[in-house]
Amino acid sequence: MKLNQLIAMLALAACAATALAEEVVVYSARNEQLIKPLFDAYTRDTGVQIKFITGSEGPLMERLKAEGQNTPADLLLTVDAGNLWQASQEGLLRPIQSKILQDNVPAHLRDPNNEWFGLSVRARTLVYNTGKVKPSDLSTYEHLADPKWKGRLCLRSSKKVYNQSLVAMMITEYGEAKAEAIVKGWVNNLATLPFPDDTKAIEAVANGQCDVTVVNTYYFGRLIEKSPMLAAAIFWPNQKLSSKDAGVHVNVSGAGVTRHAKNPAGAQKLMEWLSSDKAQNLYADKNLEYPVNPRIRPDSIVAGWGDFKQSLINVKEAGSKQVQAVKLMDRAGYK
Amino acid sequence: MAVTTPGTGLIAGAGWRAHPWVVYAACVAALVLVPVGVNMLSFLRVDGDMLGHLTHFVLPELLVNTFWLLLGVGLGVSVLGVSLAWLMAICEFPGRRWFEWALLLPLALPAYVTAFVAIDLLDFSCPVQSWLRQAWGVTGLFEIRSRGGVVLVMSLALYPYVYLIAKSAFATQGAMALEAAQSLGLTRTRGFFRVALPMARPWIAAGLMLVMMETLADFGTMAVFGYDTFTTAIYKAWYSLFSLPAAAQLASVLLLFVLVAVVIEQRSRAHMRYGAVGRHAVSRRIPLSQGLAWLACAYAAVVLVVAFVIPVTQLAFWSWQVMDQDLDARYWGFAWHSVALAVMATVLVGVTALLLAYAGRRHRDGAVPWLQRIATLGYAFPGAILAVGFFIPVAYLDNWLIDMARAWFGFQGTEILKGTLAVMLLAYLVRFLAVGFGPIDSGLQRITRNTDDAARSLGSSTWHLLSRVHWPMLSVSLQTAAVLTFVDVMKEMPITLMTRPFGWDTLAVRVFEMTSEGEWERAALPSLAMVVVGILPVLLLTWRTSATRH
Numbered sequence: 093m094k095l096n097q098l099i100a101m102l103a104l105a106a107c108a109a110t111a112l113a114e115e116v117v118v119y120s121a122r123n124e125q126l127i128k129p130l131f132d133a134y135t136r137d138t139g140v141q142i143k144f145i146t147g148s149e150g151p152l153m154e155r156l157k158a159e160g161q162n163t164p165a166d167l168l169l170t171v172d173a174g175n176l177w178q179a180s181q182e183g184l185l186r187p188i189q190s191k192i193l194q195d196n197v198p199a200h201l202r203d204p205n206n207e208w209f210g211l212s213v214r215a216r217t218l219v220y221n222t223g224k225v226k227p228s229d230l231s232t233y234e235h236l237a238d239p240k241w242k243g244r245l246c247l248r249s250s251k252k253v254y255n256q257s258l259v260a261m262m263i264t265e266y267g268e269a270k271a272e273a274i275v276k277g278w279v280n281n282l283a284t285l286p287f288p289d290d291t292k293a294i295e296a297v298a299n300g301q302c303d304v305t306v307v308n309t310y311y312f313g314r315l316i317e318k319s320p321m322l323a324a325a326i327f328w329p330n331q332k333l334s335s336k337d338a339g340v341h342v343n344v345s346g347a348g349v350t351r352h353a354k355n356p357a358g359a360q361k362l363m364e365w366l367s368s369d370k371a372q373n374l375y376a377d378k379n380l381e382y383p384v385n386p387r388i389r390p391d392s393i394v395a396g397w398g399d400f401k402q403s404l405i406n407v408k409e410a411g412s413k414q415v416q417a418v419k420l421m422d423r424a425g426y427k
Numbered sequence: 428m429a430v431t432t433p434g435t436g437l438i439a440g441a442g443w444r445a446h447p448w449v450v451y452a453a454c455v456a457a458l459v460l461v462p463v464g465v466n467m468l469s470f471l472r473v474d475g476d477m478l479g480h481l482t483h484f485v486l487p488e489l490l491v492n493t494f495w496l497l498l499g500v501g502l503g504v505s506v507l508g509v510s511l512a513w514l515m516a517i518c519e520f521p522g523r524r525w526f527e528w529a530l531l532l533p534l535a536l537p538a539y540v541t542a543f544v545a546i547d548l549l550d551f552s553c554p555v556q557s558w559l560r561q562a563w564g565v566t567g568l569f570e571i572r573s574r575g576g577v578v579l580v581m582s583l584a585l586y587p588y589v590y591l592i593a594k595s596a597f598a599t600q601g602a603m604a605l606e607a608a609q610s611l612g613l614t615r616t617r618g619f620f621r622v623a624l625p626m627a628r629p630w631i632a633a634g635l636m637l638v639m640m641e642t643l644a645d646f647g648t649m650a651v652f653g654y655d656t657f658t659t660a661i662y663k664a665w666y667s668l669f670s671l672p673a674a675a676q677l678a679s680v681l682l683l684f685v686l687v688a689v690v691i692e693q694r695s696r697a698h699m700r701y702g703a704v705g706r707h708a709v710s711r712r713i714p715l716s717q718g719l720a721w722l723a724c725a726y727a728a729v730v731l732v733v734a735f736v737i738p739v740t741q742l743a744f745w746s747w748q749v750m751d752q753d754l755d756a757r758y759w760g761f762a763w764h765s766v767a768l769a770v771m772a773t774v775l776v777g778v779t780a781l782l783l784a785y786a787g788r789r790h791r792d793g794a795v796p797w798l799q800r801i802a803t804l805g806y807a808f809p810g811a812i813l814a815v816g817f818f819i820p821v822a823y824l825d826n827w828l829i830d831m832a833r834a835w836f837g838f839q840g841t842e843i844l845k846g847t848l849a850v851m852l853l854a855y856l857v858r859f860l861a862v863g864f865g866p867i868d869s870g871l872q873r874i875t876r877n878t879d880d881a882a883r884s885l886g887s888s889t890w891h892l893l894s895r896v897h898w899p900m901l902s903v904s905l906q907t908a909a910v911l912t913f914v915d916v917m918k919e920m921p922i923t924l925m926t927r928p929f930g931w932d933t934l935a936v937r938v939f940e941m942t943s944e945g946e947w948e949r950a951a952l953p954s955l956a957m958v959v960v961g962i963l964p965v966l967l968l969t970w971r972t973s974a975t976r977h
Contacts, residue, residue, distance in 0.1 A: 123940040124940045125940060145929055146939075148943070150666045150811065151815055151925050154819065155822070155925060158818060158819040164841040249653055251650070251659070251662075251666075253666075284551070284570075284572075285572055286653055288650055288653055291945050292552070296552050299551065301552060314946075354841065379944070415669060418668055
């Protein structure tokens with residue numbers, strides 16, 4: 093590279109840096125069509141500009157790590173708690189004190205050390221074929237390991253983090269041995285190869301290739317919006333168990349302020365705004381997810397599926413036990 | 428990057444003094460060694476438990492899968508690519524001129540898109556099987572999400588690499604080779620297998636090598652099929668088991684394997700020499716009898732329909748559904764970014780590859796062949812591993828520059844190198860050098876030493892030799908390299924995601940945004956846009972080629 097080009101670039105970068113001191117820079121694993129409308133609304137509300145770049149979690153976190161003190165990023169946004177936990181383990185996030193966030197985000201959906209906060213809830217639940225299964229036949233995730241479901245279960249690939257989180261939570265709840273037995277039971281009951289995405293699994297259930305599957309609700313929402321006559325419905329599992337940990341497995345999409353943020357106050361304000369009444373519906377409804385703020389009603393389609401009891405295990409366990417969960421699934425032969 | 432001036436001729440000679448061509452090749456190889464080196468550093472942190480787990484529970488099946496995949500796709504693309512190339516280059520039948528370029532079109536479709544469409548049409552829940560079940564009560568007919576399905580889709584998506592490169596080989600030597608064989612009493616069929624095919628081997632091998640590397644490094648298509656390969660394990664180690672070092676170690680094994688394969692392939696034909704045949708060899712095509720002509724037509728049509736027309740029709744149908752919602756003025760920007768990046772990267776890759784091939788011509792022995800092999804390894808990297816392997820050193824260099832700039836000029840920004848197009852283009856160069864180098868190098872092999880010697884004996888300077896003798900003979904290879912690189916860069920995802928400056932979203936980035944949450948139907952629109960833009964260079968190439976012929 094030529095020296096004069098370098099100097100010109102330095103000058104340019106310096107100008108850019110001083111002119112936009114107020115802007116917030118976001119690295120986001122949540123995709124553009126879901127976050128841009130929110131960022132635009134924030135800019136309209138506050139005048140603060142937001143610059144963002146999207147990508148997969150792994151590369152985005154490596155990028156933060158390599159950039160170290162000179163990262164332009166103020167905020168890291170992901171679509172699961174496991175990766176936020178990992179970012180915090182790697183020292184990429186910083187704790188923040190925010191009364192607003194603590195009020196708006198239930199304790200089990202944020203980091204106990206305040207390094208990251210959930211911003212929307214993704215519930216992983218059962219979907220069954222309405223022609224072949226009575227809701228009374230269903231009860232829990234564990235129950236799907238029962239031989240009576242042999243050849244009737246469809247699952248998404250174990251390579252998706254949502255399933256890894258689910259198994260991590262089961263390890264937390266029941267211990268590794270029981271969780272492994274459950275996963276082995278699932279594998280024995282599979283009707284066909286695991287699917288690459290939740291949508292395909294729901295379609296397989298609706299078309300009778302299998303009877304029941306485990307998916308995130310918003311995939312079901314998207315499908316039912318397109319084809320209302322779908323022969324499939326949602327069932328909320330683990331509702332009748334007495335333990336306080338019992339309930340529907342939930343995960344979050346959430347965010348944390350980066351350790352070397354240049355504008356940490358701005359990033360915190362953005363997060364607080366995202367958890368506020370004003371933004372929560374926009375954030376969650378765009379993808380038919382649940383607002384993290386329990387005072388906010390979800391979208392009418394989503395509300396139509398009824399209320400359910402969430403598991404109250406802190407979602408950080410999805411991260412802390414992810415490696416254990418993946419190894420368990422490998423041993424159980426869950427592809 | 429130090430670039431030596433080409434065409435300065437022989438300076439070296441005695442002693443240890445490095446020859447500029449060697450220095451140049453070393454510089455290019457060094458660039459590729461950057462991500463390789465980052466991978467190697469991972470061996471400082473070996474996690475025995477993790478590797479033990481992967482070796483015990485994950486790898487055995489994946490190795491078997493990978494083996495069958497390579498074998499299947501290798502056979503598939505060879506059969507499709509070579510047979511179609513032969514028909515288009517040597518034979519004459521109605522519709523040939525049209526098929527000749529149309530058969531390149533699948534190149535513009537990313538393999539994972541073809542895969543998704545295939546599954547969407549052929550899986551249990553999908554129209555074909557649903558109809559068979561309901562109308563005829565037929566069940567359990569076939570499972571598209573299987574080894575056979577992967578091989579089929581990958582072969583259909585990747586055959587154009589072999590087709591394009593083999594066609595240019597046949598076009599310039601095939602007919603004459605066949606005539607020579609026939610004059611020696613061989614039948615046409617035996618002539619093809621005994622003479623024309625062996626003569627085209629470096630070209631077929633170059634195309635096949637690209638296909639193999641791409642197949643090995645593929646992540647998206649395999650994820651859609653749920654078919655786990657060695658690269659799946661690499662991503663699993665990184666994304667699921669949070670161990671980038673383990674991923675990098677596995678990737679190093681993959682690269683070593685590719686390097687060995689390349690060396691074996693080259694050694695196995697080291698004793699052969701490939702000569703040139705006049706440029707007018709192409710004028711004598713073999714006219715096919717009516718029956719054969721129909722067969723040839725039908726064959727080409729079936730491949731084209733299955734590999735391109737059906738997927739694109741499905742994409743168009745989906746795009747139509749989401750157009751109101753998703754298509755806006757920003758698409759001009761996405762398309763412009765895609766084209767601009769692809770053009771710049773193509774020029775960079777083309778020039779670098781040409782010079783690298785020349786370096787090998789000037790120094791057939793010693794270090795240069797090895798430098799060439801290293802320099803073209805980037806294509807075998809799983810994309811995201813290459814992206815971080817390139818980005819990490821850039822970020823470190825940047826940190827150092829920023830510290831200095833802060834101390835000297837009171838610099839306050841966070842980016843000097845990273846977030847510039849220069850970094851992005853260098854990363855593309857590392858990834859796609861093989862795509863440019865393959866066709867150019869095999870094209871260059873056709874220009875014999877005799878040609879050079881003859882030209883030199885007539886007093887030609889190096890420059891004169893290049894511009895008057897080599898350039899006209901190489902132009903087809905260069906165009907092939909350019910088309911392949913252009914389309915590949917446009918489809919590229921991980922490097923683009925990781926190194927793009929803020930706001931430089933491309934069509935491939937749009938595809939990522941949609942597919943990352945499983946919205947495949949919405950990904951149809953940017954995919955289709957990519958096909959439309961990707962067709963442009965194919966058309967340009969055809970137009971240029973036919974213009975030079977008449």
